[in-house]
Amino acid sequence: MGMTAEDVRTIALSLPDSSEKPAWGMPTFRVGGKVFASLADDDASIGVKCPKEDRAELIAAEPEKFFLREGHDDNYAWLRVRLAAVADAGELRSILADSWRQAAPKRLAAAHPELGGG
Template sequence: MASSDAVRRIALSLPEAVEKPAWGMPTFRAGQGGRMFASLDDTDQVMGVKCPKEDREELIAAEPDKFFLREGHDDGYAWIRVRLDALDDEEELRAILADSWRQAATRTLRDRYPEVGGLS
């Protein structure tokens, strides 16, 4: 099980990650002024992360207790919701956040930090 504190600690440990409040909730961005790669909801029980639209259905079908979409809100976006209490451990949380960071980071930022796992 992961916590909102673990999300914050791991997200901010990624290269050049910054926290910026938006919609009254913490969001995490890849680089100063960069694109958002994670957010916490107002209950601190769910995080949103970048996820290609074509991968979402498969993830939800495989682990519906872990991954979900907010109907009507997430439809048009390359994001998925993650229930923190359904994660196996902090390593799984780290892998999800690193993958999301790589999707949000600019090519220049990704090239500067190739050690961050995830997409190539």
């Protein structure tokens, strides 16, 4: 079935101290002033923070779900996720929470161990 842009918005804004702000003509989701997710202009995918060293493994394991936007993501710690390939809200929440932890101030992330950090 896959997830939708509205699912992304609902889950992203449910994370502590998150907000939505347009940037580059797209909705972005931020914590502590840093972007942790952005919706693509077609609402079919999202960009999330991902350590560069983890990207190739994720893409190799699930190429229908994870990808890089060539020429844009090459030098940044970001990964793209096709929403149609995300199984359910739990998986989407896990992906967004992981990205949120990478962008959140350390003290805030530590205060929310239920999100897998701290």
